[in-house]
Amino acid sequence: MSGGIVVVGLGPGxxxxxxxxxxxxxxxxxxxxxxAPYLDRLELAPGQxxxxxxxxxxxxxxxxxxxxxxxxxxxxxxxxxxxxxxxMAAAVxxxxxxxxxxxxxxxxxxxxxxxxxxAVAARTGAPLGHDCCAMSLSDNLKPWxxxxxxxxxxxxxxxxxxxxxxxxxxxxxxxxxAFEILREILPAATPVIFGRAAGRPDERMTITTxxxxxxxxxxxxxxxxxxxxxxxxxxxxxxxPLVYSPRSAGRRTR
Amino acid sequence: MSGGIVVVGLGPGxxxxxxxxxxxxxxxxxxxxxxAPYLDRLELAPGQxxxxxxxxxxxxxxxxxxxxxxxxxxxxxxxxxxxxxxxMAAAVxxxxxxxxxxxxxxxxxxxxxxxxxxAVAARTGAPLGHDCCAMSLSDNLKPWxxxxxxxxxxxxxxxxxxxxxxxxxxxxxxxxxAFEILREILPAATPVIFGRAAGRPDERMTITTxxxxxxxxxxxxxxxxxxxxxxxxxxxxxxxPLVYSPRSAGRRTR
Numbered sequence: 001m002s003g004g005i006v007v008v009g010l011g012p013g014x015x016x017x018x019x020x021x022x023x024x025x026x027x028x029x030x031x032x033x034x035x036a037p038y039l040d041r042l043e044l045a046p047g048q049x050x051x052x053x054x055x056x057x058x059x060x061x062x063x064x065x066x067x068x069x070x071x072x073x074x075x076x077x078x079x080x081x082x083x084x085x086x087x088m089a090a091a092v093x094x095x096x097x098x099x100x101x102x103x104x105x106x107x108x109x110x111x112x113x114x115x116x117x118x119a120v121a122a123r124t125g126a127p128l129g130h131d132c133c134a135m136s137l138s139d140n141l142k143p144w145x146x147x148x149x150x151x152x153x154x155x156x157x158x159x160x161x162x163x164x165x166x167x168x169x170x171x172x173x174x175x176x177x178a179f180e181i182l183r184e185i186l187p188a189a190t191p192v193i194f195g196r197a198a199g200r201p202d203e204r205m206t207i208t209t210x211x212x213x214x215x216x217x218x219x220x221x222x223x224x225x226x227x228x229x230x231x232x233x234x235x236x237x238x239x240x241p242l243v244y245s246p247r248s249a250g251r252r253t254r
Numbered sequence: 255m256s257g258g259i260v261v262v263g264l265g266p267g268x269x270x271x272x273x274x275x276x277x278x279x280x281x282x283x284x285x286x287x288x289x290a291p292y293l294d295r296l297e298l299a300p301g302q303x304x305x306x307x308x309x310x311x312x313x314x315x316x317x318x319x320x321x322x323x324x325x326x327x328x329x330x331x332x333x334x335x336x337x338x339x340x341x342m343a344a345a346v347x348x349x350x351x352x353x354x355x356x357x358x359x360x361x362x363x364x365x366x367x368x369x370x371x372x373a374v375a376a377r378t379g380a381p382l383g384h385d386c387c388a389m390s391l392s393d394n395l396k397p398w399x400x401x402x403x404x405x406x407x408x409x410x411x412x413x414x415x416x417x418x419x420x421x422x423x424x425x426x427x428x429x430x431x432a433f434e435i436l437r438e439i440l441p442a443a444t445p446v447i448f449g450r451a452a453g454r455p456d457e458r459m460t461i462t463t464x465x466x467x468x469x470x471x472x473x474x475x476x477x478x479x480x481x482x483x484x485x486x487x488x489x490x491x492x493x494x495p496l497v498y499s500p501r502s503a504g505r506r507t508r
Contacts, residue, residue, distance in 0.1 A: 009372075016278070019368065021270035058501070082368075084375040086501075090383025093498035097488045104490040110376035114273065114336075114366045118263075121338040122364035129344025130396075131404055133387045133413060141502035142384075150385055150411045157407035158400070159387060234351045236358040244347035247312070247340075248395035 005069040005106055006076050007092055009083035009113025010041060014199030017114050025111050029076035033065040038078045058088060062095035066103045082115035086136050086164045116223040117162035120195025123205050125242035127193060127225050130249055132160040137174050151178055155185045160231060160245050163224040167215060176215035182226060186210055191227040191243050194218055207233065207241055259323040259360055260330050261346055263337035263367025264295060268453030271373065276365050283330035287319040292332045312342060316349035320357045336369035340390050340418045370477040371416035374449025377459050379496035381447060381479050384503055386414040391428050405432055409439045414485060414499050417478040421469060430469035436480060440464055445481040445497050448472055461487065461495055
């Protein structure tokens with residue numbers, strides 16, 4: 001049997017939000033690579049082998065997975081959410097490009113999933129209802145100046161913003177600085193959503209404003225959505241408010 | 255029984271890419287609202303009623319669905335891809351905000367799905383591997399000047415771009431104009447993907463460059479992804495090339 005590698009997006013965490021395509025791809029694999037908390041979500045069958053690694057080790061994990069696939073094993077590399085949004089598909093591609101020529105011959109497939117910003121948006125209304133950006137706030141792999149420039153460009157042009165990797169123990173100030181920058185550009189009343197663990201038992205959705213938003217409202221499991229100047233909040237008696245970004249923009253008549 | 259409304263993202267079109275949560279939500283509904291081609295994907299049970307409407311009728315469709323839900327029916331409103339990305343969740347929120355007060359009391363839920371750009375990205379590698387924007391190129395609901403400004407801001411800041419609604423019979427020139435603008439900003443060799451009907455039997459993925467890209471390579475079922483200056487193409491002997499956007503950016507050492 002010839003091996004191969006499949007990079008699988010597990011979805012936000014609720015098993016009902018993982019696609020049948022992902023489930024089937026996992027059933028067919030012999031070896032599982034990923035960040036330990038994602039592997040913990042899987043119920044492996046006897047004979048399926050687990051190769052956990054820490055986060056921030058994506059490239060070495062990708063190389064180990066490719067080496068095993070090249071040796072003839074059926075390898076699954078798992079990511080939370082979607083495999084292609086701040087996740088392992090890009091790391092595996094990078095390893096293919098920079099690794100041994102034989103790795104280009106390995107069968108390679110990506111199985112998409114529901115990425116965090118979509119799950120958070122669904123739980124709060126339709127905040128991504130118009131043009132939007134997904135950004136990582138981590139400056140581990142890009143300079144902070146570039147992140148600031150992108151924040152200013154995207155917010156200034158009216159995009160809704162979704163932040164991945166908003167904070168971590170090693171990156172305590174970046175989200176607060178991002179809010180400072182955005183307060184220079186956007187109205188203070190702009191809606192901000194802290195969407196933690198969407199779809200999981202410990203889910204917590206917080207809707208606030210840019211004026212009130214504090215970085216300690218986020219942790220590593222949080223996706224932060226910052227509205228555009230057109231994003232609206234609908235109060236509902238007895239039900240949580242809804243946040244949405246209208247389909248129309250720029251004050252054109254509908 | 256008290257009614258309610260659920261807005262469901264069906265995924266890109268391959269049934270294996272629809273989540274179990276979406277499938278279960280559809281099974282529980284009595285009345286189905288949506289654009290006819292999306293409703294055509296469903297196998298309704300006896301007693302489940304179909305209310306098809308044309309596209310560009312989103313707001314009146316949302317109102318009709320809410321009215322029926324307020325009358326006590328269990329209503330599903332369906333969208334292709336994800337329900338919150340250029341889809342029906344925002345239209346239903348808009349109808350709730352502007353409609354009768356009773357509509358705010360209706361139970362409302364959104365079920366997320368795999369949106370087109372994720373499915374297209376998965377079929378071609380990891381082009382959305384870093385900061386990215388999703389934009390609608392339709393100027394039906396926003397002025398073209400605003401679209402141009404967003405194109406310039408996002409491309410200039412190094413975001414990967416994903417275009418929804420790139421062309422239609424009524425909007426023949428917008429995508430070509432977008433490519434012209436981007437050629438002023440991005441290298442001519444920037445990868446461009448025309449991802450048509452990802453995951454469906456008539457899927458067609460075309461990888462080209464900004465220099466070569468032509469608007470007649472897209473139709474209404476196409477999601478177009480334009481890379482950033484850092485997006486790369488990996489040639490592979492005997493296999494299709496891979497497109498990916500590296501996790502690191504701005505030439506920082508890794």
